[in-house]
Amino acid sequence: MPPHPLNIRTPRVNLAPRFFPPPPRRELESSGAVDAVYVHVPFCTTKCHYCDFYSLAGHRHEAAAYLHVLRREARMQREYFGAPAPETIFVGGGTPTLLSPAHLASLLEILLDAVDTSRLSEFTVEANPNTFDRPRARALRAAGVNRISFGAQSFVPAELQMLQRDHHPSSVPAAVDTARAAGIARINVDLIFGIPGQTPATLDLSLRRTLALEPEHVSCYNLVYEPNTPLTAARFRGRIQPVPEALELALFEQVRNRLCEQGYYRYEISNYARPGGECRHNIHCWRGGAYLGWGPSAASHHSGFRWKNVASLARYRDALAAPAPRLPIVQMERLTGLARWGELAMLQLRLREGLDYARFAEKTGVDAWKILAPVRRKYEGLGVLADTPQSLVLTDAAVAVSDTILADVLAAFYNPVGRAG
Ligand code: SF4
Structure with a gap:
């Protein structure tokens, strides 16, 4: 079956896993x-x-x-x-x-x-x-x-x-x-x-x-x-x-x-x-919404936290059937600041509707138009970006190189140079 957004591939875990607690309630938006x-x-x-x-x-x-x-x-x-x-x-x-x-x-x-x-x-x-x-x-x-x-x-x-x-x-x-x-x-x-x-x-x-x-x-x-x-x-x-x-x-x-x-x-x-x-x-x-995943290997996302269940039915069962059961979480990551919004930009650009700068700024407080200036310059004239003052969209011609473009988008958010606009 094709990749599913909630089913991020993970290397098999061979060692006894350490289970993480879910994100603290006080941190949930x-x-x-x-x-x-x-x-x-x-x-x-x-x-x-x-x-x-x-x-x-x-x-x-x-x-x-x-x-x-x-x-x-x-x-x-x-x-x-x-x-x-x-x-x-x-x-x-x-x-x-x-x-x-x-x-x-x-x-x-x-x-x-x-x-x-x-x-x-x-x-x-x-x-x-x-x-x-x-x-x-x-x-x-x-x-x-x-x-x-x-x-x-x-x-x-x-x-x-x-x-x-x-x-x-x-x-x-x-x-x-x-x-x-x-x-x-x-x-x-x-x-x-x-x-x-x-x-x-x-x-x-x-x-x-x-x-x-x-x-x-x-x-x-x-x-x-x-x-x-x-x-x-x-x-x-x-x-x-x-x-x-x-x-x-x-x-x-x-x-x-x-x-x-x-x-x-x-x-x-x-x-x-x-x-x-x-x-x-x-x-x-x-669009970067919150979701919960249940079952072995299922991924979840909430308030900038991303976590993933153990990819092993036996260990999933051990965690949940124990006398003091644990949620079977083996990966926990918190994305903050520009790293979080870079992920969001990358996800939104997968969609035909692309990244709407005003809506993005409203949600994140970040000026993506400025941050993405190096990316826009790099691909200018190649026909792979529909670039307007309102939005950025990957064209049909971009599909063959979409992984490269999306990696550049992420890098622009991680790299403060991208702010120079
Ligand atoms: S999950 Fe993998 S093994 Fe199972 S039917 Fe889909 S592609 Fe085949």
Whole structure:
């Protein structure tokens, strides 16, 4: 599945972890209402060869024990932070729909018991097409789920085989029909481009099959060779050839052109939606809002604090099932001053709406126009920035170099020279 904003990759923790306390209550900003909750379900049927998210293949039998401690974590968080009243909930993983319908119903009951649903407008669950059936669809709909994100990745069997995905392309339309028949209307389809062996013709096939499903949202990420994955090992042993950079760029342009012709617009570097079909959960994160994450490896963000749960189901369970339970937090970071606002600028620039200087100054008290002057000068005339006195936006031409530009943006905030304007 593609990277999720609430699911920051972390090296595996091998030593006995030290658990951090949550941020002190007195430091939590009253303006920092929690608008989003993420739950990480760490089970998969098999491990896809490109994936470095925390998930376990062959551990579904541990689902009941996982749910037991997830309930405890949700309650502890509720006691500490108060009941969040999120506008969005996202259940990801892993493969949430690998849970049995009864376990899925329990998970949703735990969640809904721990939050105030009065503001809830978007409730997403990630699904693998081959683990999605009518009983699961009904259990999700009964709990109020109104959006499903299907990990299709490609409609070409050889490409799915390259990624070691365990589903067949034909399972995707069947899963989408099942969701709609259960009354879940909002559908996202995840695709990947840049798969070894992929050509414009095979990508065209995947795009046509995706568009035929009429999803309101399509995420299309380029394949990333993450460290310590089988795919990366195969690359370094010369067993697979990554697609050349020029082809990767052409494939990105093909995705953008094809989707935009069909009424989608690119509202984030890798995300397309029909107007009104944007993923509000992810937008909230890209705008720097507060969110809480539950489950092993889940990340949270509140009042400039960022923290992350231990990426180990066993240690997550040990922390929460102990006689004196602890929240399973193993990373805690506090961003202050310009470092915090640099992160915010970087996140906002991922979005098509870009960085609005007046709104940014209102939220942060910082003049981003001045701070970003060196970045604006560096890229002037290259067609990658739409630079006006009101806002800064990355253009379509910037996508291929967006990582470099965003790193420069962050550096401008960290480096006081950037203030010289
Ligand atoms: S299904 Fe998703 S989370 Fe599970 S191994 Fe594959 S990519 Fe990773």
